Amino acid sequence: MKKFVFDACSLIYLTKIQLKEKLPLLGEIIVSLTVKNELLADVEKFREVKTLKKNINKKLIKENKSNIENIFSSKKLGKGEKETIEICLKVKGIPVTDDHKALNFALSLGLKPKTSEVIILDLFKENIINYQEFKLFLKELAVIKALKPEILSLFKNKAKEIINNIKKNKK
């Protein structure tokens, strides 16, 4: 089973667009203690915190159990992002981050990070959501993240490639 280690912002975005329930169908969802605390902050102010809390209690989002040694000292990343990457190195996990700095740091260490957009595409690829749902979730994410049109087009084209491959394989 794949292990997805999420940082806080990706999980918040996917919770905001109400896609989080489908994530365990892709693999195990792991967060570090710092990320868990970040997710649960401001419970009175943000509706999605309650949803996240419920999912943590139900163990749909699991807290990392491996020892964190704080091996990274970068002042450009947050504590949760550094822990997320450290866990991935330890458990051979897939980091999920929606941040440029964190993503490139993970890449420099040989990890294969994903973003919320890629997770939506994976859900479509794995037939967990259909094309209409894919378009809807991507559209909602684009609004929240103020995604640039070229990024939106890239993902729409990737989804079309998947559809074309399915058609080819059927022939």
Next chain:
Amino acid sequence: MTKQMNLRLEEDLIKEFEELAKEENLDRSALVRKILLEGLQQERLNFALQKYMLKEISIERAAEIAKISIHEIILKISQLGISSNLTLDDFEKIL
């Protein structure tokens, strides 16, 4: 615990503080403290967002600098219409 900090200000500015303090029914020092605190929070946020937009720091680090939760910074970024700092090049590397 409080500590004294001496600050030289323009006479006109002091007059403005006094006028507003009177309007708000506050003593002058209390008003200055309140404005300093609000200004400091705003400056932290502005600095953090600027660094984030320049791709010098991550979103979580920006929240740490601004001393607000990650939920709060996501909301601020969204309200200000700031685009995600991920680039087309980033996506091409991971797809």
